Amino acid sequence: MKPLKEMSVDELKDLHQQLSNQYQNIKDLHLQLNMARGKPDFSQVQLSMPLLDTINSHYDFSTKKDYLNYGILDGIDEAKRLFSQMLETTPEHIIVYGNSSLTIMFDQISRGYTHGYLGNTPWCRLDKVKFLCPVPGYDRHFAITEHFGIEMIPISMDDNGPDMDLVEKYVNHDDSVKGIWCVPQYANPSGITYSDEVVQRFAHLKPAAKDFRIFWDNAYIIHHLYDKHDHVMNILEACEEAGNPDLVFEFCSTSKVTFPGAGVAAMATSLDNKKDTLKHLTIQSIGHDKLNQLRHAEYFPNMDSLKQHMQKQAELLRPKFEMVLDIFEEELAPLQIGKWSHPLGGYFITFESLENCASQIVQKCKEAGVILTDAGATFPYGKDPDDSTIRIAPSFPPLDELKQATELFVLCVKLVSVEKLLSL
C-alpha cells in the first residue's frame, strides 16, 4: 500500500469499494464491543482478590478500635503512609478519602464555588470563573467544571506538556482564572508525561488570583507499562521550593491498582490547604471508610509490594496496547492517514485522524457494534476544533475482542479517510 494521498481518484474509488464490502461483512457479524472507557478488565481486578482477605473477623483490632468507629477525618495513619510514599511526600500532607478521586476533585471545585479557598471569595459570587483545560484531556474533569458553569479554555499540549507560555499568560494576568486540570504523567488520553521544565514553570507561576489552584490528577503515577518508565517531577516539592506551597491539589487513587469503585483515594496538598479542606470536611463527613483504608494498607505494607503488584497489572495490559499499536503500524502507517501515541503507561492510546474525520470514524464503528469514546469528548464542551482526536481504551475487552474491535477501527479509519479524500 502507498500513502492514500498519493493515490489517484480511480485507485481511491477501487479501494473504497473494497473497504465498503469489508465493512458490510463485519457489520453482519453484529459485534458488541466497547473500547470507550479506561476500565481494568476482570483479570486485572482478580489480581487483587487476596486484598479481600486482609481484614476478616479474626483481625486483631485491639489497638485499632477507633478504626471501627466514627472519626479520623484525614484517614488512618497506615493509609496516609501508603499514599505519602506513592506521592513522595510526608503523611501530614495527605487526606485519605473514600473510593473515588473524582469525587475529591468534584468536592474541591464545589468548595471553591460555595465557600472559596483560604478565605477567598466563593466563585458563585463572581461574575466569571475560568479554568484552563490542556487538550486533549479527561472528559470527566471537563464535565465537573462545565457542571459549575465555569468557562473552559483549551490549552494545546505537546510532548512536554501544556503550552506554558499560554498558561502563564492566562494565570499570571487574568484573576478570573481559578484553576487548571492536569494529568501530568501518562496524560489522559495523550499518554505524555510533563517535562521537568514544565513542572518547574507550573511551580513558579505568579497567579493573578490568590485562589488559583493546579488540579494535579496524578491518576497514573505508578501505572507503568514497561520497566523503563516516565517519572513526573514532584510538584508539591517544586511548589514549596518556589515559595508557592498552596498552589496545588494533587489527587490519586487505587481505583486502577486494586478495585475500581472499591479502592481508596487521597489528596496531597500544603498544610494550610489541608487545614482549610478539613474545616469543610468536618461538616460534610463522619470520616471515610477506614476499614477499606486498612485493607489497602495491609495489602501494600510497602512500596515494593505495590510495585510488584503494578508489574502484574502491566503484564496484563502490555499485550493489549502492543496489539493495538501493531495493527495501527501495519494497517495505517503505510497509508499515512493518522498518527497515534506510544505511551509507556496509563490507560489510553490517542489516535489523530486526518482533519474532520474523527466523528465519522466513531459513528461508523458504532454502527458496526464497536463503542468508542465520543469524538470530541477529550475537549471542553465536546468540541474538537479539528475533529481528529479519538481516545482508544484498550484495557477492558479481552484480547480476542480487542483484536476484532481494532480491526474494525482501522477499517473505519481507512474508509472515512478515503471518503474524505474523494470529497475534496
Next chain:
Amino acid sequence: MKPLKEMSVDELKDLHQQLSNQYQNIKDLHLQLNMARGKPDFSQVQLSMPLLDTINSHYDFSTKKDYLNYGILDGIDEAKRLFSQMLETTPEHIIVYGNSSLTIMFDQISRGYTHGYLGNTPWCRLDKVKFLCPVPGYDRHFAITEHFGIEMIPISMDDNGPDMDLVEKYVNHDDSVKGIWCVPQYANPSGITYSDEVVQRFAHLKPAAKDFRIFWDNAYIIHHLYDKHDHVMNILEACEEAGNPDLVFEFCSTSKVTFPGAGVAAMATSLDNKKDTLKHLTIQSIGHDKLNQLRHAEYFPNMDSLKQHMQKQAELLRPKFEMVLDIFEEELAPLQIGKWSHPLGGYFITFESLENCASQIVQKCKEAGVILTDAGATFPYGKDPDDSTIRIAPSFPPLDELKQATELFVLCVKLVSVEKLLSL
C-alpha cells in the same frame, strides 16, 4: 430528700456544702470519661465482625463482575433491596451511597445551593434561604445549614413531633423556607417519634417554595431498645398519596447497625427527585463502594436477619439506658430539679435542667473529667434560649464508666441547681 424548691436557705446552704465536698472528691479522681457522642461501643461493633467474612477472595463473582468495576451509580440491586425493605418502599426509589448518610444530606443541601432541585433557582442566587429546625435537634444537621449560610428557625417540639401549626405557617407562606430537618423516629436527642397526624400534616403541606424539601433523617428506624417499640408512619407513601411525591428526601444508614464509618448509607425519594439527583451524581462519582454494599447485603439477606441483629444491639444498649434512667430517678426525681426522656429507641436521653443551668452543669462535669455534648448544641447556632437542654449519650462508655459519669452528672445537676436557687 424533699424537692429543692421547698428547702429553706439554710437547708440549701448545708446541702451545697455537702455537694461541694463530694464534687471535690470526685474531681480528685481525675476521671476521663465521655458521654458526648452517639457512638456505638466496641462490644456493639464486634457483633458485626462476621460481616467482614462475607466477601473474601473465594467469593463467586462470576455473575457479578460489574460489582468489581466502575459504575452502577444508584447501587447494586441487593443493597437497593435491603434498604427498600428497611424504608418500606420499592428499590426504584432508592439510591445506595457510600459510608455516611450525613454526607448524602450535605450533598443534597450543597446541590440545592449550587444547582437547585428539579430546575428551581440555585439557593446561592437567592438573597435569603431559610430552614426550619425542630428543637432540640441534631447538631450536625444544623452545622450543615449554618455552613451554607442558611438562616435557621427553631421550631418547638412536643411528644408528637414539631409544632405543625408553626411549620405550616412558615412552609405554606414563606417561599424562602426551603427545608426542614427531621429525625422522625427516636428523635435526636428527645427520643420522641412523630405521630401519624404529624406525618400526615407534613405530607399535606402546600409549600410556597416549589423546592421545599423535608429532610427526613430516619437514622433510628430499626434502632429499638425494646420489643414494644415505635414505628413512624411511612412518609414517602403519605406524600405520594397526598399528591406531594417530591416533598421528601429520606435518609438512613447502617452506621449504627454494623460499623460506624464503614457502613452503607442510602436515600429514598420520588422517581423524579432520584433522576434529578443522579444527574448531579453522575458528574460527581464513578459509583460508590459496591463491595461494601455487597458485604452488607450478604450479611442481611432479609429483614429477619437484620431484626435479630438489632435485638442483639438492643441487649447491649438497654442496660446502659436503664442505668442512667435509674440513677436519674433515684437521685434527681425526689428533688424535682429536672425532667428527662424515656426513649424506646435511638441513642440519646434528653435531660432538661432548671432554667439557665445547662451550661454550668456541662462545664462542671467537664472540670471533673466528664465530657458531655456542649450545652446549646441541640439548638441552631448553639443557642438554647432556656439554657436547660442537655443531650446524654449513654452508648459509648463501658457500663462501669457510664455509672461513674452519670453519678458525677447528677451531682453537678444538684450542685448547679442549689447554686441557682441560692442566687435567686
